[in-house]
Amino acid sequence: MKQTVVIFLTLLLLSSCGDGRKQFHEPRSEADLSGLTIATSNGTYYHGKFEKRTDVGLYIANTETDALQAVRQGLADVYVTDEIILSQEEMERLNIKLAFRGKETFKVAFALKQGNRRLQTELNRFLAEAPIGDITSHWIAGTPEVPEKEYQIAPDAPPLRCVCAINMAPVSYISAGGEWKGMEPDILRRFAHTTGRRFQMENMSLAAAVAALQAGNCDIVSACITPTEERQLSVDFSDPYYEVHPGYFVPNTGGRAHAKINERLRRSLLIERRWEMILHGLLETVKITLFSILLGSVLGGFVCAAKRSRRRWLRELVALYGLFISGIPALVFLLILFYVVFAGTGMPPSAVAIVTFALCFASSSGNIFHSAISSVPRGQIEAGLSLGFTPMQTFNFVILPQALKKGLPFFAGECVGLLKSTSIVGYIAIHDLTHVGDLIRSRTFDAFMPLFVVTLIYFLLAWLIRKGLGMLLPEARRRKKT
């Protein structure tokens, strides 16, 4: 056990120190890009642009963060994105630099759900009247902050639900405690306040954000999106509020060496009170796991009862349910429930996650209950009945303790499995432990430390689950007594 942990940690440490950077001539123009690999995020203008060029390689990442990380890890040579996405400090911190600026000019705008004319009109009026130029130059060029006008939030107004697909300063990023900062959140927050609403923002990949927009799970998507005809087929756009140029970024050769472990730990956990984010993530994970287990076990009881039923149709229905659940990846099931079944119902994402995992857990825990009960010999039941116990008393005093002993190890295993599978809830913008680790990684660009901490916490949680459930065994309680 101890050895396994040590080997595991050593491997993690080693993998964090790799540096596979290639030597190459820094490009000065688009023509120089020939023969290089370009990293960009999925679905951007650059994706389309460089797909057509046969002389360059493409690395398509899911998010801007991942695309940038690809260049830092040497998986790609050049990272192309809107120039404003990276501030000077951010570039220094990440040890990359701007190689050259592209010639094109794009207007960027916010995406809205198709047909939401009222919101579109409101937003366009706001963009025309508010001092957008001053706000943007505050974030991009560091000019003084524009004071926000007084506002009043109507108590019963629904919040303005925004999703952003970028988590990088200065465009939009999460600061300590999950507060959104940057150019886009600033604009949208002011817009929400002028219309008397609370401001809400989630982080998702662009594809997920657009799906959420179409499903009615959010109102506005921001990600320095350039309106194109193709995109206008599926979403509406506000008026453009800013102009951007393409920026071609390359690693800064001869940059800093790897930071020391304690410095990395500090950056991953202490700066911007990131340990607080991890704590929130932990609570979210524990909450989803716990409620899924509780609800799933109750449903599992019904599944078990149905499996033991004399009615054939009921048994077959449950078998079909088990087949259905076991045949779908938990993630796909989660996305179906979030984007299709509960879309537009206003159900909070964590509730959807709990329902998803509870439904999965019901099937497996039902199976475990069923086989544990079946493992108690018929003679034990007859003995209980023959002494004068009712069937219910026989179940409580005779079957249950024995079934518990046989089924509990499997049940604990299933619970640990559930805990681990909750790590996918980041897909529906729940800031659970894994997702929080990912957010920290996307800010510090240090993959090791957040993953290390997150791994450790999962490991401890799994251990706690096994220990805690082990205490339920009659043997354990007896041992404690004596």
Added chain:
Amino acid sequence: MKPICTMISIRHLSKTFRNPDGSANTVLKDVNCEISKGEVISIIGPSGSGKSTLLRAMNMLEPPDSGEIWLNGENITAPSYPLETMRRKMGMVFQNFNLFENMTVMENITCAPVKLLHLSREQAELQALALLKEVGMAHQADTYPSELSGGQKQRAAIARALAMQPEIILFDEPTSSLDPTMVGEVLSVIRHLAKLGLTMLIVTHEMRFARDVSTRILFMNEGVIYEDGTPDQIFNHPVHSATKAFVNRIQKLVYEIDSDYYDYYQIHTSLGRFCIKYNIADKNDLVFALIKEVLFEHLRSVRPITVRITHAELSGVTSLDIMVADISVSPLDDKARSSLGAQVRQIIEEPTTRGFRVKLIV
């Protein structure tokens, strides 16, 4: 003799099981019987004759298809009758003990009195300890069933049934799944209970035990009570030929020794079991010595040989048959004859249709 007080009355009881292939198997056919307080009844009969089913129907573990069972003037087969109440008055001891595996012997015995009769834990444990003394298990009170031998498990199970202070105890083949060496200890416990005047119904294959302990014997055959009477009537003057054949049945143990590669040690073990099972342990050494003498001295060069030990349970006659095929004269010489004759009661030498048989009555 008219019964003093009828406790249980069984009327027109029938039960049919459905085989997996859909055919019907009628195990009880219109069974009628009256049981009085204080009776010790043994139910004997060939396997599959419905003995156990009758017992299990009586406390509704195997509800009958038709017919009625009356207990102290109440119809317990009526749909509305609370089965729990009836089962408290009717204890049951199972073939496979069915002690609760998750409880100690003490907990096994006290759990029902505490939860159902609302005894305090101290009271229940005091009573349990007295019962455990009764069955000789007081020193094992805190052990788990998995640590006990079969005989000990069954004695603990008897104590558990007694703890509910039932009016009658049903024993469902209490010694059938026991090692022969442990049958004796369980039978003596039951014998002891019979002396105390408990009403008991015992399904058993132990003929001598049934004859000695019972006040009444029911011989069941093909789903009906064939004959019902005192042990003397059933064992010594049976009316039906089927009863006669059953009670006089002979137990056999056969070895066919075809070559010198035969596993002789196995004879030692199985013969030992056989003798213990039929209560003739005193004859074990003699029979084994005789087999050895015949196989390795007198008939050393004769193979194959069939050796058969027979025992008539009721008469207590045991004999050792040595059979050699395809010969018509006795394989024994005078020396062998005199040596064996000194050890056994009688030697019978006779030709059979397939060869020659030497019968040694021990």
